[in-house]
Amino acid sequence: MAKKKSEAFEEALKKLQAIVEKLERGDLPLEEAMDSFTEGIKLAQYCHQKLEEAENKVQMLVKDPQGNWGTTPFETGEEKSPDE
Template identity: 50%
Template sequence: MDKEKTFDDAMKDLEGIVQKLEQGDVPLEEALDQFQEGINLSRYCKRIIEDAEKTVTRMVNEDSSEDTADN
């Protein structure tokens, strides 16, 4: 998987895989490949979300520290 893929692009790809697999007419080998790619995309998206959460938490904590220092 392309590590430079945006979160939105990865989610669109993941949604496409889910739709394709839900149709049920995919050969087993292709379904397994698609499933594995879906797992990889899901993990990639999860890492992006976790990084964003850490950034927001850090920013909020820094802001709280500044507010406390001002008082």
């Protein structure tokens, strides 16, 4: 049976966290550290892609001025603040 998408994401995130912890300890031989780094980059890219896909699906329920309910794209909050 195939894993659910959320389970695959969670598993990838756990693997990435373990790699980061290993690399932060700094006791890996150079070649093993480079292999771990490469795997970590791939996992980070995968997780980023899955998060972007989820973000694109998220919509907020809003009420328009006429009192009708509708949807609007989710805003990430990355917009510039007024004092920038």
